[in-house]
Amino acid sequence: MSGTKTFLLELHCEEIPARFLKPLSEEFRAAFSIWAKAQGLANAGLETFYSPRKLAWRGSALPVSQPDQTEIQVGPPQRMCLDADGKPTIQGLKFAEKWGVEVSAVRFEQPAGKKEPCAVVTVTRKGRPTIELLAEALPGLIAGLHVPKAMRWGSSEFEFVRPIRNLLCLFGEEVVPITVDGVTATHTTWGHRLYHRNHPEPVTIASPEAYEAALEAAGVVVSVEARRARMAAQLEALAAEAGGRVVADTELLDTLAEIVEFPKVVRGDFPADFLRLPKEVLVTSLREHQKSFCIEKPDGTDLLPCFLTAANRTDDPAGFVKAGNEWVLKARLYDARFFFAEDRKHPLSERLEKLKALTFQRELGSYHEKTGRVVALTKMLATRLSKDDAHIERALEAARMAKCDLRTLMVGEFPELQGVMGGEYLRHERAHEEVWKAVKEHYRPVGADDAIPSTPMGCLLSLCDKLDTVVGCFAVGLIPSGSKDPLALRRAGQGIVRILWEQAEFAFTPSFLMDTALKVVGPKATKPEAETREALLAFFRDRVGYQLEWVGYAGSVRRSASAAGWEDLSDLKARCEALSAFAEDPRFASLAQSAKRIGNILKDESPAEAFDEAVLSDATEKTLAERLKALEATCEHAHLLAALADLAVPLEAFFNAVMVKCDDPGLRAARLSLLHRLRQAFLRVADFSLWQ
Amino acid sequence: MHIQELILRLQRFWADRGCLIGQPYDLEKGAGTMNPLTFFGALGAKPWNVAYVEPSRRPADGRYGENPFRVYKHLQFQVILKPSPAKVQDLYIESLEALGIDLSKHDLRFEEDNWESPSLGAWGVGWQVVLDGMEISQFTYFQQVGGLDCRPVSAELTYGIERICMFLGGYDNIFDLIHGNVTTDDGVFPVTYGQMRQREEFELSAYSFEHANLDLHRQLFDAYEAEGWHLVNDLGHFLSAYEQALKMSHTFNVLDARGAVSTTERPGIIKRVRDLACACARAYLAHAEGAAVPADAAGKGGAQ
Numbered sequence: 001m002s003g004t005k006t007f008l009l010e011l012h013c014e015e016i017p018a019r020f021l022k023p024l025s026e027e028f029r030a031a032f033s034i035w036a037k038a039q040g041l042a043n044a045g046l047e048t049f050y051s052p053r054k055l056a057w058r059g060s061a062l063p064v065s066q067p068d069q070t071e072i073q074v075g076p077p078q079r080m081c082l083d084a085d086g087k088p089t090i091q092g093l094k095f096a097e098k099w100g101v102e103v104s105a106v107r108f109e110q111p112a113g114k115k116e117p118c119a120v121v122t123v124t125r126k127g128r129p130t131i132e133l134l135a136e137a138l139p140g141l142i143a144g145l146h147v148p149k150a151m152r153w154g155s156s157e158f159e160f161v162r163p164i165r166n167l168l169c170l171f172g173e174e175v176v177p178i179t180v181d182g183v184t185a186t187h188t189t190w191g192h193r194l195y196h197r198n199h200p201e202p203v204t205i206a207s208p209e210a211y212e213a214a215l216e217a218a219g220v221v222v223s224v225e226a227r228r229a230r231m232a233a234q235l236e237a238l239a240a241e242a243g244g245r246v247v248a249d250t251e252l253l254d255t256l257a258e259i260v261e262f263p264k265v266v267r268g269d270f271p272a273d274f275l276r277l278p279k280e281v282l283v284t285s286l287r288e289h290q291k292s293f294c295i296e297k298p299d300g301t302d303l304l305p306c307f308l309t310a311a312n313r314t315d316d317p318a319g320f321v322k323a324g325n326e327w328v329l330k331a332r333l334y335d336a337r338f339f340f341a342e343d344r345k346h347p348l349s350e351r352l353e354k355l356k357a358l359t360f361q362r363e364l365g366s367y368h369e370k371t372g373r374v375v376a377l378t379k380m381l382a383t384r385l386s387k388d389d390a391h392i393e394r395a396l397e398a399a400r401m402a403k404c405d406l407r408t409l410m411v412g413e414f415p416e417l418q419g420v421m422g423g424e425y426l427r428h429e430r431a432h433e434e435v436w437k438a439v440k441e442h443y444r445p446v447g448a449d450d451a452i453p454s455t456p457m458g459c460l461l462s463l464c465d466k467l468d469t470v471v472g473c474f475a476v477g478l479i480p481s482g483s484k485d486p487l488a489l490r491r492a493g494q495g496i497v498r499i500l501w502e503q504a505e506f507a508f509t510p511s512f513l514m515d516t517a518l519k520v521v522g523p524k525a526t527k528p529e530a531e532t533r534e535a536l537l538a539f540f541r542d543r544v545g546y547q548l549e550w551v552g553y554a555g556s557v558r559r560s561a562s563a564a565g566w567e568d569l570s571d572l573k574a575r576c577e578a579l580s581a582f583a584e585d586p587r588f589a590s591l592a593q594s595a596k597r598i599g600n601i602l603k604d605e606s607p608a609e610a611f612d613e614a615v616l617s618d619a620t621e622k623t624l625a626e627r628l629k630a631l632e633a634t635c636e637h638a639h640l641l642a643a644l645a646d647l648a649v650p651l652e653a654f655f656n657a658v659m660v661k662c663d664d665p666g667l668r669a670a671r672l673s674l675l676h677r678l679r680q681a682f683l684r685v686a687d688f689s690l691w692q
Numbered sequence: 693m694h695i696q697e698l699i700l701r702l703q704r705f706w707a708d709r710g711c712l713i714g715q716p717y718d719l720e721k722g723a724g725t726m727n728p729l730t731f732f733g734a735l736g737a738k739p740w741n742v743a744y745v746e747p748s749r750r751p752a753d754g755r756y757g758e759n760p761f762r763v764y765k766h767l768q769f770q771v772i773l774k775p776s777p778a779k780v781q782d783l784y785i786e787s788l789e790a791l792g793i794d795l796s797k798h799d800l801r802f803e804e805d806n807w808e809s810p811s812l813g814a815w816g817v818g819w820q821v822v823l824d825g826m827e828i829s830q831f832t833y834f835q836q837v838g839g840l841d842c843r844p845v846s847a848e849l850t851y852g853i854e855r856i857c858m859f860l861g862g863y864d865n866i867f868d869l870i871h872g873n874v875t876t877d878d879g880v881f882p883v884t885y886g887q888m889r890q891r892e893e894f895e896l897s898a899y900s901f902e903h904a905n906l907d908l909h910r911q912l913f914d915a916y917e918a919e920g921w922h923l924v925n926d927l928g929h930f931l932s933a934y935e936q937a938l939k940m941s942h943t944f945n946v947l948d949a950r951g952a953v954s955t956t957e958r959p960g961i962i963k964r965v966r967d968l969a970c971a972c973a974r975a976y977l978a979h980a981e982g983a984a985v986p987a988d989a990a991g992k993g994g995a996q
Contacts, residue, residue, distance in 0.1 A: 014781055014802070015801075015802035015803070015804075015819055017804030018803075018804065019804070052801075052802070149806065149817060151816075151817045151833055151835060151845075152833075152835065152842075152843075152845050153776050153833050153845050153847075154775045154776050154777075154778065154844055154845060155775045155843075155844040155845075162817075163778075163833075165778070193785070193795075193800070194795070194796060197795070197796055259801060259803060260801070290825055309825065311799040312799055312800070312801050313799055316799075317796075317797055318797040320797050320798050320799075320824055321798065321799045321824050321825070323824070323862075324798070324799070324823065324824020324825050324826055324859065325824055325825035325826075327824075327825075327826065327859065327862070327864075328824075328825045328826040329825070330864070331760075331761040334759070334760065334761060335759070335761065335762065338755070338759060354951075357954040358954075359954075
């Protein structure tokens with residue numbers, strides 16, 4: 001048998017949760033590929049398809065059988081297999097029998113590693129038909145899929161993600177005879193439920209190649225990419241028709257593509273007076289409750305009173321889908337409006353007391369206690385930034401109010417609106433703009449793609465909140481390690497560094513912030529302070545390193561700049577910027593060589609700062625001494641770097657012409673001091689010995 | 693469709709498909725699952741199909757009868773099928789058609805929604821059934837009840853009666869629903885849900901949000917618990933003990949609606965209810981499996 005055929009497997013189940021579709025699909029693909037390789041079946045891997053009720057895989061050009069395999073088998077020595085007359089002995093006959101060959105097929109050769117000729121046969125192992133191998137292996141591969149939330153159903157002990165109701169399994173046009181939990185494979189499957197209202201018979205799949213087309217005719221688009229693309233196009237068109245644009249949300253689009261078998265987007269409307277709710281509330285409510293997109297005006301300001309959502313069918317003949325979704329959405333928005341009105345019956349500040357009953361972290365106490373610490377930190381930092389008492393008082397007010405919205409109905413319903421609601425409620429209470437904006441944005445940046453708060457007060461509040469979280473947790477031994485960071489401290493730490501990086505007037509070093517926060521955490525700490533400080537310093541250095549990487553500086557720039565000091569972030573930023581401008585300058589490679597040489601020479605030496613210039617004898621060192629004065633007088637990083645680059649050639653010339661550790665003690669001391677002073681000048685920007 | 697018509701049709705439909713028609717259990721509870729017909733029925737090996745209406749109380753959802761969509765007490769129609777039939781989804785869809793929903797014109801989806809009742813030690817996996825964007829039913833394959841594995845697995849279908857009625861009739865206010873008609877010598881008088889229930893919503897909301905005596909409820913919770921353990925431990929009486937667990941659960945809900953339970957306290961209190969419920973489940977199985985449900989060989993039957 002030779003040639004290839006296409007393989008197709010489809011598990012038709014009751015609705016599989018969207019979040020499991022892709023992982024299961026990928027897992028089977030990987031397992032199949034390992035299996036096929038072990039069987040010697042060359043193949044180009046499986047294509048994957050999935051929809052709410054289907055997981056399917058197709059592999060083209062799979063050989064119809066395993067290749068035949070020949071093996072050489074070595075037996076006893078020739079002298080034991082043949083008697084004196086050259087006739088086979090009993091042992092010789094047995095060897096032939098063992099491998100199922102005629103005695104005449106046994107030959108005598110001296111294999112490598114043997115001292116004498118031995119009986120040898122070549123055995124051919126016939127490759128088995130692929131369909132048999134598939135039939136044997138597939139039930140195990142299916143049952144072996146790792147299902148995070150497995151279930152049982154009926155009276156069976158079989159476990160899977162949802163009940164399997166039909167198996168389609170073809171190799172070419174032939175059905176692969178497999179049975180999984182009592183379901184036997186056929187060449188048929190089921191299309192969309194609506195399709196089968198008029199077509200009670202299952203859909204026949206004549207060949208693996210006919211799979212998508214046959215199912216599309218039965219109302220199912222089996223490719224998730226195809227469903228997503230078609231929905232994206234409809235979303236755009238329908239939003240334009242409504243006179244706006246979709247509030248983009250790729251995660252929501254992915255979800256919608258996974259929960260329908262046929263992609264259809266419908267547009268609905270809601271009463272315009274709900275637009276008086278904060279925009280964030282509308283977007284969140286629509287997304288979380290109704291898996292719907294909002295439409296905003298083309299300039300991105302306000303929302304339009306309409307929404308877009310998915311339907312699992314091709315059309316909406318009676319308008320029921322639109323009307324139903326509108327009806328439900330109205331109920332949801334009614335609830336949101338209830339929360340919004342109810343929450344505002346009492347000033348936000350009344351929730352401060354209620355924070356006592358809300359635990360922040362076991363050792364660190366309630367959110368009320370956390371608020372106290374954040375207020376204290378804010379006070380310490382705000383007084384360093386401002387002399388305006390009214391301004392400082394507003395910062396403290398923002399700190400006191402920051403966590404109050406955790407006890408509001410709206411945040412209870414939509415936890416992701418924390419901060420946003422506090423800010424909105426304060427705005428409605430006519431709080432100072434600085435205060436409500438600071439509260440509203442104090443969770444920012446939520447991730448690497450999120451902006452820092454838009455106001456200095458918001459940045460300060462965000463900084464103090466995150467600082468208390470990070471330092472507090474470290475002080476009670478909750479330190480992230482490896483992949484374990486359940487409290488997302490790295491994200492909080494990154495937020496701190498981002499704010500310091502982007503908010504230049506906050507000239508705080510991580511050490512200073514850490515010490516200040518440790519004072520505030522005070523008796524809550526359970527770990528020795530020295531240990532906590534060491535761990536925090538390493539943590540912040542890592543975060544700063546990550547920040548440099550995230551901004552996009554080259555490896556040489558990051559390493560050499562931070563080795564010359566990483567704590568003063570605005571200085572580090574200026575040095576990285578200046579260095580990046582010189583990153584491609586070939587003279588820096590030579591400079592790096594010289595810097596390494598200087599480092600080696602100065603190892604174990606303690607040269608004096610001052611030296612007598614008159615002692616220097618060589619022209620090259622006189623040049624260096626001249627340049628040194630200019631270098632030391634240069635403050636600006638870019639000028640300093642330009643001067644350093646210009647130093648590459650004289651330095652090389654110096655090392656070629658002069659032996660630093662010469663016999664004349666006066667000259668030697670002067671040369672060492674010269675190099676020491678040069679190194680000091682380098683280190684003001686970077687440690688060039690780490691430049692590559 | 694009138695509420696009573698919807699209930700009658702569902703009862704007829706499921707009776708015709710081999711279900712017993714049960715009755716609501718006369719104690720406050722948060723969901724139809726808590727009815728012993730389900731809690732105990734889902735345990736053990738015997739076949740068990742039952743359907744019934746259950747008024748369900750959620751004190752925190754009370755809105756004083758002012759919110760057109762949310763109420764303190766609503767009606768659930770509950771179906772238990774053990775073992776879960778292979779065509780259970782089709783059966784469910786047929787039941788919707790029996791209510792007059794023409795599915796050729798609607799969008800029906802089964803979206804993942806796994807159910808868990810920490811106070812019953814029960815969980816299952818399944819879906820919320822979404823019709824044109826609205827959740828109309830909860831569909832669950834029970835995996836554990838009372839801390840015990842379900843073998844075989846039951847399918848539980850829960851229909852939200854008022855929601856489905858509102859949806860089918862296009863009502864924007866739950867209180868405008870018609871429960872049914874009263875016919876007298878003087879004519880036919882439609883009776884609305886509001887006429888039957890709005891005052892009750894107001895009083896029960898006011899009670900659970902404002903007037904419930906918190907100290908009394910804390911004492912009651914402790915007293916029910918002690919009584920329950922006495923019944924199940926000392927006497928092996930799992931049904932009367934289970935009633936105490938139900939009372940604990942409702943008492944907790946009242947306290948919770950008042951915000952009288954802190955986040956840290958919460959898991960501990962729920963665990964106290966669960967521990968008693970799980971003890972009842974174990975005692976039930978120990979008590980000669982199946983003696984309580986359904987009719988046994990001797991024909992005594994019933995939950996005695």
